[in-house]
Ligand SMILES: Nc1ncnc2c1ncn2[C@@H]1O[C@@H]2COP(=O)(O)O[C@H]2[C@H]1O
């Protein structure tokens with residue numbers, strides 16, 4: 176395959192400058208090796224492209240042109256520089272990902288990736304593979320130096336012709352992608368920017384299907400790509416259930432409905448507006464609407480609702496792609512499929528995702544345990560096993576959706592997806608069966624993945640598969656280990672984020688200490704945990720199990736929210752919903768509360784809701800004043816900055832006076848404090864303080880204020896009523912569906928609570944459930960599975976006071992299959 180000019184230049188440059196790199200790389204993969212490997216993959220998963228959007232070398236070349244525009248604009252380097260300046264470029268020719276502000280997700284800074292980040296050949300090669308279903312987002316992340324998401328998106332935007340069609344400014348576009356990428360917490364094992372890249376690529380594959388592509392308008396394509404990119408922005412790494420249980424301000428703000436999705440949409444939308452990439456107001460409005468609707472559809476708890484609608488169209492054969500509404504439903508379903516497409520990827524890639532999502536669940540469980548709140552059943556690493564979670568998720572959530580998607584697409588791609596899904600499901604079920612029959616817990620780690628891989632294809636080139644995502648460490652982890660390839664790969668068995676966090680921590684790096692992951696994690700309840708592995712290698716100090724959780728420790732690494740300066744906030748505040756009284760402001764979504772905060776729910780609620788509620792309750796006068804202020808633009812930047820700092824000073828003064836008047840404790844001066852050490856929301860509130868000069872408003876939003884204002888008291892009460900009713904509602908729903916019969920056996924054990932038995936039916940609990948008969952249990956829908964699986968074990972135990980027995984025969988877990996459905 177022909178290389179474009181830039182690739183040639185880079186290759187030549189690298190070969191000349193770093194012959195050693197070339198040599199080193201030749202043992203693993205050079206660009207052309209990699210290319211040929213992937214070209215040899217066969218057509219089975221090659222997607223049919225519409226001529227309009229066929230991806231050629233030209234498009235790659237053009238993409239480089241776009242990238243070059245960025246480089247030039249950012250004054251990094253220009254290949255068009257006159258010869259006398261060329262020497263400056265030597266060794267400095269950087270691809271745009273060199274400008275990154277964040278570390279790659281899957282590479283430790285202590286042991287940088289083998290792949291030289293100055294070398295774009297492999298990254299380009301990976302981009303070509305973005306057409307293939309066997310796409311590996313981890314590998315792209317690695318090859319692009321941790322910039323998989325923006326690099327992929329720029330590539331796709333260009334390849335679809337969106338840049339020229341909408342006459343988009345490439346620099347603004349890059350800024351948009353970078354900001355969105357920065358909106359993902361890379362401390363999350365699963366909900367990070369690599370997941371966003373993976374979903375975007377899956378969405379791209381779906382869009383490419385002739386059945387869909389030929390009907391799409393450019394705006395819809397753009398909405399799909401941006402929607403996929405931003406669909407999990409600012410994900411806190413915990414579930415909605417957790418946010419509700421901990422009275423998080425987001426849950427209150429969105430009244431416990433699609434809390435995360437609302438937040439993702441809001442974050443994505445604010446990036447879109449802030450970037451100013453879409454200049455036409457009409458396009459912008461339409462795009463926003465579509466993106467919102469797409470992201471909202473990814474709420475997994477609404478899956479059955481969407482599936483029913485889609486199924487009805489399929490059953491009646493009435494889906495008309497010329498109809499905009501029908502088309503939009505198809506795109507919503509497509510994004511939903513892309514979002515949970517990891518079970519349909521090839522086993523080695525799929526398993527990586529499964530491990531990561533489970534690790535994220537378990538970290539939430541760890542957090543709940545430390546906070547002494549009921550542990551969500553799916554998240555308790557000491558009770559539930561990875562194969563159990565996966566078997567349940569594949570069967571009750573992924574398969575029903577993918578089955579309908581296959582019914583709709585009925586082509587090579589959907590056939591391949593179902594084939595992979597069925598295979599992967601079988602793997603997890605086999606592991607689960609083994610666990611149940613042997614009464615052991617199988618430890619599934621990345622090292623198993625590598626072993627599997629090596630056993631199955633020991634003579635293949637290692638560059639072909641998922642270990643590409645694992646940079647080879649330069650630090651020697653342990654002496655006296657077997658040498659050779661297997662040993663080389665086995666060293667990579669610990670997920671890198673864990674290692675990274677730990678390394679950061681051991682170095683006293685503040686960023687690590689702010690990671691929820693690093694502090695929420697406790698050793699796996701398995702034979703060999705990530706932590707014990709690291710421990711074994713002497714890379715981590717033992718983490719004190721009783722280490723106290725604090726909000727500060729739980730703060731994620733600096734996010735876009737905390738980067739927001741007052742000046743940026745003033746730009747953000749111009750975002751209105753329907754031109755009305757709502758404002759979109761990017762803000763911190765994490766951390767969850769620590770136990771001390773839980774005990775003082777009120778103060779948190781007040782503090783949390785105040786920021787948000789103030790928008791809804793902002794009185795018209797204040798809004799009007801602000802509108803006028805915006806109209807009378809401040810002439811120069813300096814004046815603007817001065818004005819803002821004056822306002823901040825004024826408002827601080829007012830706060831002090833008010834507090835004095837009310838005999839409230841005065842705030843400690845935050846001067847000189849690190850930004851991220853401020854209490855949650857402080858920064859955000861400070862950023863906004865400039866808008867709240869009105870004394871009444873100001874009083875409302877003080878975190879230490881008692882609930883004196885009527886609107887808050889009412890809102891508070893309502894929210895608490897709703898929240899209090901949730902467990903009861905769940906219990907009722909579940910008990911209605913409860914069709915279990917009495918337990919077998921002779922011991923007069925009390926009957927297990929219905930929820931408990933529901934959970935047992937998922938094969939989730941081991942050796943501890945009393946009562947229940949497997950025969951009649953069948954969890955059929957995604958919703959039921961989720962409802963059961965996300966219920967709280969402790970809560971139920973307390974409520975029903977059900978003694979647990981450890982002697983239940985294993986077959987209690989083998990529930991009857993729901994009606995056998997057609998396998999693909
Ligand atoms: N392999 C998996 N196993 C269990 N849960 C999953 C898996 N893949 C996706 N999910 C869940 O499905 C959800 C889909 O939406 P999110 O990406 O927000 O979060 C995802 C996870 O909570």
Ligand SMILES: [Zn+2]
Pocket residue numbers: 370374406407514
């Ligand atoms: Zn997602």
